[in-house]
Amino acid sequence: MLTDRQLLILQVIVDDFIRSAQPVGSRSLSKKEEISFSSATIRNEMADLEELGYIEKTHTSSGRVPSEKGYRYYVDHLLSPQALNKQDISIIQSIFAERIFEFEKIIQKSAKILSELTNYTSIVLGPAASFNKLKRIQIIPLNKESAVAIFVTDSGHVENRTFYLPPSVDASDLEKTVNILNERLTGVALEDLNDKIYKEVAMLLRQHIRNYDLMMHTIADSLKMPVNEKLFFGGKTNMLSQPEFHDISKIRDLLQMIDHEEWIYPLIKNDSAGINVKIGRENNNSAMENCSLITATYSVGAESLGTIAILGPTRMEYSRVISLLQFLSNDLTSVLTKLYQKY
Amino acid sequence: MLTDRQLLILQVIVDDFIRSAQPVGSRSLSKKEEISFSSATIRNEMADLEELGYIEKTHTSSGRVPSEKGYRYYVDHLLSPQALNKQDISIIQSIFAERIFEFEKIIQKSAKILSELTNYTSIVLGPAASFNKLKRIQIIPLNKESAVAIFVTDSGHVENRTFYLPPSVDASDLEKTVNILNERLTGVALEDLNDKIYKEVAMLLRQHIRNYDLMMHTIADSLKMPVNEKLFFGGKTNMLSQPEFHDISKIRDLLQMIDHEEWIYPLIKNDSAGINVKIGRENNNSAMENCSLITATYSVGAESLGTIAILGPTRMEYSRVISLLQFLSNDLTSVLTKLYQKY
DNA sequence: TGTTAGCACTCATCGAAGTCGAGTGCTAAT
DNA sequence: ATTAGCACTCGACTTCGATGAGTGCTAACA
Numbered sequence: 210m211l212t213d214r215q216l217l218i219l220q221v222i223v224d225d226f227i228r229s230a231q232p233v234g235s236r237s238l239s240k241k242e243e244i245s246f247s248s249a250t251i252r253n254e255m256a257d258l259e260e261l262g263y264i265e266k267t268h269t270s271s272g273r274v275p276s277e278k279g280y281r282y283y284v285d286h287l288l289s290p291q292a293l294n295k296q297d298i299s300i301i302q303s304i305f306a307e308r309i310f311e312f313e314k315i316i317q318k319s320a321k322i323l324s325e326l327t328n329y330t331s332i333v334l335g336p337a338a339s340f341n342k343l344k345r346i347q348i349i350p351l352n353k354e355s356a357v358a359i360f361v362t363d364s365g366h367v368e369n370r371t372f373y374l375p376p377s378v379d380a381s382d383l384e385k386t387v388n389i390l391n392e393r394l395t396g397v398a399l400e401d402l403n404d405k406i407y408k409e410v411a412m413l414l415r416q417h418i419r420n421y422d423l424m425m426h427t428i429a430d431s432l433k434m435p436v437n438e439k440l441f442f443g444g445k446t447n448m449l450s451q452p453e454f455h456d457i458s459k460i461r462d463l464l465q466m467i468d469h470e471e472w473i474y475p476l477i478k479n480d481s482a483g484i485n486v487k488i489g490r491e492n493n494n495s496a497m498e499n500c501s502l503i504t505a506t507y508s509v510g511a512e513s514l515g516t517i518a519i520l521g522p523t524r525m526e527y528s529r530v531i532s533l534l535q536f537l538s539n540d541l542t543s544v545l546t547k548l549y550q551k552y
Numbered sequence: 553m554l555t556d557r558q559l560l561i562l563q564v565i566v567d568d569f570i571r572s573a574q575p576v577g578s579r580s581l582s583k584k585e586e587i588s589f590s591s592a593t594i595r596n597e598m599a600d601l602e603e604l605g606y607i608e609k610t611h612t613s614s615g616r617v618p619s620e621k622g623y624r625y626y627v628d629h630l631l632s633p634q635a636l637n638k639q640d641i642s643i644i645q646s647i648f649a650e651r652i653f654e655f656e657k658i659i660q661k662s663a664k665i666l667s668e669l670t671n672y673t674s675i676v677l678g679p680a681a682s683f684n685k686l687k688r689i690q691i692i693p694l695n696k697e698s699a700v701a702i703f704v705t706d707s708g709h710v711e712n713r714t715f716y717l718p719p720s721v722d723a724s725d726l727e728k729t730v731n732i733l734n735e736r737l738t739g740v741a742l743e744d745l746n747d748k749i750y751k752e753v754a755m756l757l758r759q760h761i762r763n764y765d766l767m768m769h770t771i772a773d774s775l776k777m778p779v780n781e782k783l784f785f786g787g788k789t790n791m792l793s794q795p796e797f798h799d800i801s802k803i804r805d806l807l808q809m810i811d812h813e814e815w816i817y818p819l820i821k822n823d824s825a826g827i828n829v830k831i832g833r834e835n836n837n838s839a840m841e842n843c844s845l846i847t848a849t850y851s852v853g854a855e856s857l858g859t860i861a862i863l864g865p866t867r868m869e870y871s872r873v874i875s876l877l878q879f880l881s882n883d884l885t886s887v888l889t890k891l892y893q894k895y
Numbered sequence: 896t897g898t899t900a901g902c903a904c905t906c907a908t909c910g911a912a913g914t915c916g917a918g919t920g921c922t923a924a925t
Numbered sequence: 926a927t928t929a930g931c932a933c934t935c936g937a938c939t940t941c942g943a944t945g946a947g948t949g950c951t952a953a954c955a
Contacts (some may be wrong), residue, residue: 234947249899270905270947349688349704357708361692365700369710445811449804461792468788577918592928613918613934
């Protein structure tokens with residue numbers, strides 16, 4: 210495999226390029242403290258590294274730039290885990306300074322602060338509400354034709370759906386229905402509601418309500434709409450300041466992708482727990498060619514709840530970003546766990 | 553004032569520049585059908601128009617470009633009201649094709665379609681919920697320390713607030729409170745709730761509930777957070793395709809502004825009813841220097857409810873955009889009026 | 896045998912100089 | 926009042942050479 214000296218050179222090249230965004234030449238490398246051999250030697254080593262695919266030239270006589278493979282190796286083996294400085298830590302902790310009612314607020318603030326600390330774009334996937342347990346259902350008729358159903362979970366999350374009332378249903382039917390639903394469904398996870406309604410509640414409704422099936426379908430239907438995890442962004446325009454995005458068409462592709470939430474989900478979801486780094490084309494997305502995405506999950510107990518992510522150029526400060534995400538996701542997890550534990 | 557010939561020339565210049573984004577020269581003008589005099593004559597007239605401030609040169613020997621004053625005059629006096637084509641009309645009407653429960657859906661779809669039809673950025677200010685009437689309040693305790701208050705309006709809009717319970721309050725207190733609130737506040741506009749609570753409900757609560765004041769403040773406080781009208785956007789990245797925004801720094805300013813909702817409100821609010829056109833610096837915003845903003849209000853009956861707007865370059869297809877907004881706002885108004893009339 | 900100095904070569908970047916063409920303003924003739 | 930004609934301007938584009946940071950290769954060296 211690679212010799213120690215090659216590793217050293219690779220590391221310094223990546224570090225330098227991350228800092229300067231300029232191709233790194235042998236002469237400037239040889240002047241670095243860490244490096245004690247001549248530029249000619251470095252040139253030889255660099256030729257080898259290039260042949261192995263870790264670095265590239267932008268043109269025949271240019272300095273070297275890390276390739277995706279180079280970044281990959283750097284992230285996997287050469288990253289010097291960098292301690293966060295105290296200021297960063299206190300800024301992150303300020304997220305939790307206020308008394309907290311709603312995750313959304315925390316999540317939103319997290320996204321904002323992450324993007325400000327890094328100058329990259331942050332993406333935060335809000336906590337999945339789907340396994341929250343139902344606390345209470347209310348149905349409030351608006352007029353003869355429609356009513357709004359309100360679902361409150363044990364975590365204080367509120368979902369509501371407006372639906373048309375079947376013509377035959379009257380107020381007392383509604384009341385009975387609500388009672389039955391509350392009796393049977395309290396404590397059930399949102400994602401299981403639909404199932405449970407058909408399996409357990411249908412029978413009961415049949416006994417008490419005329420036209421129970423219409424009613425039931427209506428309610429069950431209104432629950433089918435996914436309780437989608439919300440996405441929050443911070444620093445959407447930060448990428449505009451990155452030198453690799455001087456090209457308008459690249460910017461456009463990227464911003465277009467950011468503005469389509471449905472395209473973001475597949476990027477940041479279904480990663481394994483913990484920190485994940487996807488570099489350039491590893492994201493399987495043409496708009497992300499020059500971008501890396503670092504994700505971290507946060508959780509309650511063992512259950513992974515959501516994701517925080519940083520989107521930056523491949524030339525990203527991996528070490529710092531990873532530390533930040535690590536730290537924030539830990540904090541999120543512990544705060545949320547404390548919060549959930551109450552219920 | 554301006555002679556007919558000058559008006560003609562101004563109009564053709566603006567039309568041509570809107571189409572081509574290129575400065576318009578005397579020679580190319582003289583070749584137009586509408587124009588029957590020579591390029592030299594046009595040059596003389598253009599010199600006059602320039603002196604009067606309606607057109608500008610980009611450099612000494614360039615063609616002419618409309619100034620803000622020129623656009624203003626064009627919009628105020630020269631605009632040929634353009635009939636919408638049938639396709640546009642049917643696309644707009646597709647917004648209302650589905651059965652409608654929630655304004656938000658309509659509004660969102662409106663924003664999307666407006667931006668697609670125009671290739672500019674659309675901004676839609678959702679209907680103000682503040683004058684909706686309260687239909688029902690529910691308070692649902694989550695645990696010993698906190699509860700969530702739910703406010704349902706006659707239009708089916710649901711607001712919820714989580715709050716800490718004063719320690720001395722128990723379940724029966726809550727129930728009584730809710731009853732009193734519902735009795736007294738049903739039918740009151742959201743914006744009047746806070747007032748009404750202190751003026752009318754306080755007394756009643758005092759009679760029935762221990763520590764009524766703590767409870768009351770808590771609830772009233774939770775209502776103080778503004779029931780903010782939501783903003784919806786369409787085509788945020790469309791401006792990236794406009795040739796006047798080849799400059800990254802301009803783009804950044806603009807996109808940054810679009811991403812700060814709080815900066816958008818002052819731009820599109822407190823305009824008089826109907827169509828409003830703000831050109832360039834009329835928007836009082838440095839990021840909008842090369843942009844125009846066209847807004848239209850939609851309403852229920854006489855009450856103006858919200859705003860739809862198109863943000864484009866000053867070189868915008870004023871005629872078409874105005875027609876589109878006019879048409880859509882009319883449709884929105886009539887659909888919403890029908891909807892509201894029910895209650 | 897690994898390291899290094901030296902050298903020829905490559906290529907992006909920059910500025911100067913030149914050409915082209917679309918445009919203008921002005922003047923004089925119609 | 927209109928227009929043809931002409932000198933002039935200036936941005937856009939091209940060419941050219943100089944500069945300098947970088948490379949690869951070779952030969953000398955420890």
